Amino acid sequence: MSKCKVAILGSGNIGTDLMYKIERSDALELTMVAGVDPDSKGLRLAKERGYLTTIKSVDGLLEYSDNFEMVFDATSAKMHQFHSDKLTSIGKQVLDLTPAAIGPFVVPPVNLNQLQTEPNVNLVTCGGQATIPIIHAINRVCPVSYAEIVATISSSSAGPGTRANIDEFTETTANAIEKVGGAKKGKAIIILNPAEPPVLMRDTIHATVEEEGKEVEILHSIKDMVKEVQAYVPGYRMNTEPQISGKEISVFIEVEGAGDFFPTYSGNLDIMTAAATRVANQLALQRTDSAKEGVK
Amino acid sequence: MTNHNFEIVDVTLRDGSHSMRHAFTKEQVRKTARGLDQAGVNYFEVSHGDGLGGSSMQYGKSKVNELELIETAAAECSQAKISVLLIPGIGTKKDLTEAVKVGANMVRVATHVTEADVAKQHIELGRELGLKTVGFLMMAHMAPIEKLVEQAKLFESYGAEVVYVTDSAGALLPHEVTERITALKNELSCEIGFHGHNNLSMAMANTVAAVQAGATYIDGSLRALGAGSGNTQTEVMVAIFEKMGYQTGIDLYKILDVANDVVAKFMPRPQEVTGSSLMMGYSGVYSSFLLHTEKAAKQFKIDERDVLVELGKMQAVGGQEDLIYEVAANIANK
Numbered sequence: 001m002s003k004c005k006v007a008i009l010g011s012g013n014i015g016t017d018l019m020y021k022i023e024r025s026d027a028l029e030l031t032m033v034a035g036v037d038p039d040s041k042g043l044r045l046a047k048e049r050g051y052l053t054t055i056k057s058v059d060g061l062l063e064y065s066d067n068f069e070m071v072f073d074a075t076s077a078k079m080h081q082f083h084s085d086k087l088t089s090i091g092k093q094v095l096d097l098t099p100a101a102i103g104p105f106v107v108p109p110v111n112l113n114q115l116q117t118e119p120n121v122n123l124v125t126c127g128g129q130a131t132i133p134i135i136h137a138i139n140r141v142c143p144v145s146y147a148e149i150v151a152t153i154s155s156s157s158a159g160p161g162t163r164a165n166i167d168e169f170t171e172t173t174a175n176a177i178e179k180v181g182g183a184k185k186g187k188a189i190i191i192l193n194p195a196e197p198p199v200l201m202r203d204t205i206h207a208t209v210e211e212e213g214k215e216v217e218i219l220h221s222i223k224d225m226v227k228e229v230q231a232y233v234p235g236y237r238m239n240t241e242p243q244i245s246g247k248e249i250s251v252f253i254e255v256e257g258a259g260d261f262f263p264t265y266s267g268n269l270d271i272m273t274a275a276a277t278r279v280a281n282q283l284a285l286q287r288t289d290s291a292k293e294g295v296k
Numbered sequence: 297m298t299n300h301n302f303e304i305v306d307v308t309l310r311d312g313s314h315s316m317r318h319a320f321t322k323e324q325v326r327k328t329a330r331g332l333d334q335a336g337v338n339y340f341e342v343s344h345g346d347g348l349g350g351s352s353m354q355y356g357k358s359k360v361n362e363l364e365l366i367e368t369a370a371a372e373c374s375q376a377k378i379s380v381l382l383i384p385g386i387g388t389k390k391d392l393t394e395a396v397k398v399g400a401n402m403v404r405v406a407t408h409v410t411e412a413d414v415a416k417q418h419i420e421l422g423r424e425l426g427l428k429t430v431g432f433l434m435m436a437h438m439a440p441i442e443k444l445v446e447q448a449k450l451f452e453s454y455g456a457e458v459v460y461v462t463d464s465a466g467a468l469l470p471h472e473v474t475e476r477i478t479a480l481k482n483e484l485s486c487e488i489g490f491h492g493h494n495n496l497s498m499a500m501a502n503t504v505a506a507v508q509a510g511a512t513y514i515d516g517s518l519r520a521l522g523a524g525s526g527n528t529q530t531e532v533m534v535a536i537f538e539k540m541g542y543q544t545g546i547d548l549y550k551i552l553d554v555a556n557d558v559v560a561k562f563m564p565r566p567q568e569v570t571g572s573s574l575m576m577g578y579s580g581v582y583s584s585f586l587l588h589t590e591k592a593a594k595q596f597k598i599d600e601r602d603v604l605v606e607l608g609k610m611q612a613v614g615g616q617e618d619l620i621y622e623v624a625a626n627i628a629n630k
Contacts, residue, residue: 150354150618155411166414167388187352190385194410194438195611204618206353240625248353252622 331554370399466495495577524583579608
C-alpha cells in the first residue's frame with residue numbers, strides 16, 4: 001500500500017515531536033519539514049533524518065507541492081489563516097495544531113469519521129484532547145447538562161504562546177466541550193504547576209448528567225474510551241476510579257507522554273501531536289478505502 | 297493618601313466566600329458592603345473565592361452569581377471602591393469586562409508566585425479599563441526571594457500599580473515577610489502589598505511586619521472570614537495600627553459594628569486555628585483546600601492531616617482542589 005505523503009509546517013517543539021510520531025505511522029510518509037529559522041534544532045534534526053527542508057515556510061512548501069497531500073501546521077494562530085488559505089487553495093488538507101480554530105474541531109475517538117473531506121481541521125487544545133473523549137463517553141450513555149475540565153500541566157511544558165494567550169485555552173476548550181463533547185454547557189480551567197521534578201499532565205473532568213441510575217453503563221463507557229485513547233496515547237490512564245455521586249461524575253486522568261522529542265511529563269504536548277498524527281493516519285486510511293471503492 | 301498611611305483592602309466578600317462555601321446572599325453582601333463603606337474602608341473585594349469565573353464543580357458553585365453580588369455591593373458605596381480577583385486560567389478578560397460593567401473599580405490579577413507571565417494581558421486590560429490594577433503573587437512562601445523579585449518585576453512591567461506578596465498558605469513567619477517586602481521595596485518602584493492567612497496564628501504579626509517594611513496595601517477580613525483559618529482580622533488591624541500611631545482612615549467603632557452585627561451573624565463557624573488549618577500553614581498548603589480536604593477525609597475515613605501533608609509534599613498549587621480527592625483515595629487504598 002502506498003503511504004499518504006505529508007509535510008510539517010513549523011520546526012519548533014511541536015513540529016519536531018510530530019516528525020517522530022509520523023515516522024511510526026503505518027499510513028503516513030513524511031517528506032518535508034518547513035521552518036523559518038535555519039539554525040533551528042527541528043530543521044537540523046529533519047535534515048539529519050533525510051527529509052527535505054526549507055526555511056521559506058509555506059512558500060517553501062508550495063515549491064514542492066507534489067511532495068505532499070496533507071500539512072500539519074504547528075506555527076501560530078496568527079499565521080495559520082494565511083498558511084491555510086495558500087494550502088487549501090491547491091487542494092491540500094490542513095491539520096491545525098494552533099489555537100486559530102478556523103476549521104471544525106476534531107477529537108479522534110469522537111468525531112473523526114465526520115470530517116473526511118474537510119479542507120482544514122483543528123486539534124482544539126491539549127486539555128480538550130485529554131478530556132473531550134471522556135465527556136463524549138458519558139454523554140453517549142446519558143445526556144450531559146454541564147461539563148467542566150481542569151487541566152494541570154507542568155510550568156516547563158507551557159510555552160510562551162500558551163502563557164501569552166491563556167484565555168484562548170479556556171475559551172476554546174469550553175467551546176469544544178459543548179460542540180464535540182456534547183455537553184449543553186462547558187467550562188475549562190487550566191493550572192500551571194512549577195513543581196520539580198515536573199508533574200505529569202493531569203486532567204479532571206467534572207460532569208453533571210441529566211438523570212441518575214446509569215452508573216454502571218457510564219463507567220463501562222468511560223473505560224472503553226480510555227482504551228480507545230490509549231491506542232494512540234499509550235500513557236493515557238485513569239489514576240483513581242471515577243467518583244459518582246448522584247448526577248455528578250468526576251473522572252481523574254493522567255497523561256504521560258511517549259517521550260519522543262518532549263520529556264514524558266509533557267503529556268499535554270504529546271497528546272496534541274499524537275492526536276494530530278492519529279487524525280492524519282485515519283484520514284489517509286479513509287482516502288485509500290475510497291480510492292479502492294472508486295476503481296471497482 | 298491624605299489621611300492614612302496605607303490602604304486596608306477588605307476581602308471578607310471574596311476570601312470569605314471560601315468559608316461560606318460560595319453561598320453569599322445579596323442581603324449579606326448588601327449589609328457588609330454598606331458597613332465597610334460607612335466605616336471608611338476605601339477598597340473591598342467582591343468575587344467568588346477563586347476569583348471571577350470561579351463558580352465551578354471544582355471549587356464550588358456560587359449560590360448567587362458574583363456579578364449580581366458585585367452590583368449589589370456597588371449600589372451601597374458612597375466612597376468605597378470595589379475590587380475583583382481574577383486568576384488567569386480560571387477567569388478571563390471577558391469576565392473582567394463584565395465585572396467592570398456592574399461596578400468593579402479595581403482588579404487584582406493573581407498567579408502562582410512563579411507564573412506571573414500568564415497575567416500580562418489581564419493586567420494590561422485592567423489599565424486600559426482605567427482600573428486600579430494590582431498583581432497578586434500567590435503562595436509566596438514557595439519561591440526564593442530572587443524569584444519573587446523577578447516575578448514582581450514582570451507584573452510591574454505589565455503595568456501593575458501595586459504588587460502583592462500573598463501568603464496563601466499562611467506559611468510565612470514575620471521575619472520572612474520582612475525579607476520579602478523589603479526586597480520588593482528595594483527593587484520595584486510601584487507600591488507593595490501583603491495578604492495574609494492565619495493558619496499559624498501569624499496573620500497579624502505578618503501584617504505588622506509588612507507595614508513596617510514598607511507595604512502600603514494590606515488585606516484583612518471582618519472576623520477573619522476567609523480560607524483556612526481566615527485572614528488578618530480587619531477590625532483588629534484598625535485598632536493595632538492606631539495604637540502604633542498610624543492613620544488608617546477607618547472608624548474603629550463602625551468597623552467593629554459591621555464585623556460583629558453583620559458578619560458574625562452569618563458566619564457558618566468561627567475562624568479558628570484548628571488542627572487541619574495549622575497543618576496547612578505548617579506544610580504550605582493553599583488555604584482554600586481546607587473544606588475540600590475535610591470532606592474527602594470523611595468520605596475515605598482517613599486523617600485530614602495525612603492528606604494535607606501529602607499535598608504539601610506534592611507541591612500542589614492554588615486551584616488544584618481536584619488533587620485532594622485523588623490523594624485521599626490513594627491514602628485510603630494503601
